[in-house]
Amino acid sequence: MASTIYDIAAKAGVSIATVSRVFNQSTSVSQKTRNKVLKVAESVGYHPQAYAQGLASKKLNTIMAVVPVMSNYFFMEILGGIQDKLTQLGYELSIFNVTGTGDSFFEQVEHVIRRRAAEGYLFISIHLNPDQWDKLQKYPVPITLVDEFYDGFDSVSVDNVQGAYTATKTLLDAGYKRVGMISALESSKPIKDRIKGYRLAFEESEIPLDSKLIVCGDTDYRDGFTERGGYTAMQQMIELHSEVDACFCSSDIQAVGALKAMEDLELSIPLIGYDDIEISEYIGLSTVRQPMRDMGSIATQTLLDRMKNEGKAISQIMYSPQLILRKSTNGILKISQK
């Protein structure tokens, strides 16, 4: 059976308070006593239990990332950034995967907050409606938003409208008129914003927009942000609108599928993705870069700052995404210079 602080105290001939102090780096323990305690503790493999410590001290040293889907490159990069920061600060990471849909989605989010299994929460790509955000605001719990923003919450996000605008405008400026867009689940907020940016580019260019050129794949798995989603979307776009002459794609992962579709259908048009996941550089995909790792790490820092100082001013950081041109838009520059 696992031993407790009482066992250690008994075997070491001290009180439990002393054992506790040894493990809390409190200095007020004589070197001799400390060694004695450490020795017994080591002999039975003792270490204070996280939950009991949490209850008694109200310090958990844990922050929780709340994500809508696991196993997605975007989250993976963000989690990497979070983890880097956390490790260096001695915190632990819990991950809660919200699986519900509709009302139950919000219920799950609310539930996880209430359970208080962490001292702070990082909401990654959690998109709620205003009522729900307001409701969440009432809980006395530090939350910082990543890939989303709402008044009253600390947040770290990227300007999706601008990112999509820049990509589309670049294509338009290069002389392409029938620029398509591969979208994903349209109820997702980033997608809404990217569509907005796409439209805006047409408006500013005074080029008529054909809404039918916005297509999305045949799958809602992972909200459509999959290779398959991009493949079927591109397939559809080419088959239905053969006049499409360039394409903006909502994510790099979909772009991987779109590239394959073009290859299979023996067609090649300039393509710009979104995210700049690591492989993009290697497959020569032009894209709109989101600084995912940085976002994770900055958000974590923001959260910890908030935890330390409840009263501090709310910080809403919004990055401007950066367009990166590679092989998949070869020739673009040439044309745009004419």
Place this chain on the structure above:
Amino acid sequence: MASTIYDIAAKAGVSIATVSRVFNQSTSVSQKTRNKVLKVAESVGYHPQAYAQGLASKKLNTIMAVVPVMSNYFFMEILGGIQDKLTQLGYELSIFNVTGTGDSFFEQVEHVIRRRAAEGYLFISIHLNPDQWDKLQKYPVPITLVDEFYDGFDSVSVDNVQGAYTATKTLLDAGYKRVGMISALESSKPIKDRIKGYRLAFEESEIPLDSKLIVCGDTDYRDGFTERGGYTAMQQMIELHSEVDACFCSSDIQAVGALKAMEDLELSIPLIGYDDIEISEYIGLSTVRQPMRDMGSIATQTLLDRMKNEGKAISQIMYSPQLILRKSTNGILKISQK
């Protein structure tokens, strides 16, 4: 301030035991009382605190995944499989990222086990030496190993020797004699096994092996399992050994880099990767498939079974990896049929 079971009990005019019962789905509470309690609880946003529940009931409903590096496609897929299974069973996932090296690596692993912040542990790609495994064995804690095995532990792994053997043998059988291997951090156990399989294929084919054809990239970041690692390895291989005529690569992610290196150096030789991550199908990469999602989900099931029944027989599952031929080895079949 957050409210506790006492506040709810007081406001609802019942005892704390009753409040507790309401939240524990215990049936022995009258519908009327239950509603009353639920109403007050809802009005103040109350929900039992995870840590206090854990302490009192000794049930945490949490399992912890212990991983050496975050943000790696292999772990991501495995975590996805774990999450699927966990969600459907109502468990929560904690992730612990071991960052130490050498002795401190083991210390961290031991430490996390002792803290007992979870009821069961999933060790993903955690490779220790026999002494360390034996030491771990003494803790009365359910652990299941993924991508590793050791007597006395439940495990789910893939036969790396066989996978590498199959890939290499296929290349050799197709008539290639100077088959290179892109390796990664050589102290990693999967890499050792893959090198073993690679060598075995040469032996069986009675073709002399030139050890210099085993190269690894110039980076140890993520143990070398990166696009960059593959890129620099391939570059090196081509520059130093221009006679290389085919290549087995330790991971798909490195293969992405290797493919790029070939393109940049204007050379093309058959290439087989390892893992079969999702993009591989779309970029036409031949590979040795590891059923990552399944591994995660089966390991989780195994762990939960063990938690329910301490005495059950140890289960060591070892998958046989499957070779999948795609565009990156075009022509192989043709040759091998001659």
Place this chain on the structure above:
DNA sequence: CTGAAAGCGCTTACAG
């Protein structure tokens, strides 16, 4: 169906 009470394994003033 409901309550009083002990206990889970710690931490932390308060004394000394």
Place this chain on the structure above:
DNA sequence: CTGAAAGCGCTTACAG
């Protein structure tokens, strides 16, 4: 520097 004791917020026999 060290100990006795209260308390953290729950659960769970045990009674009734």
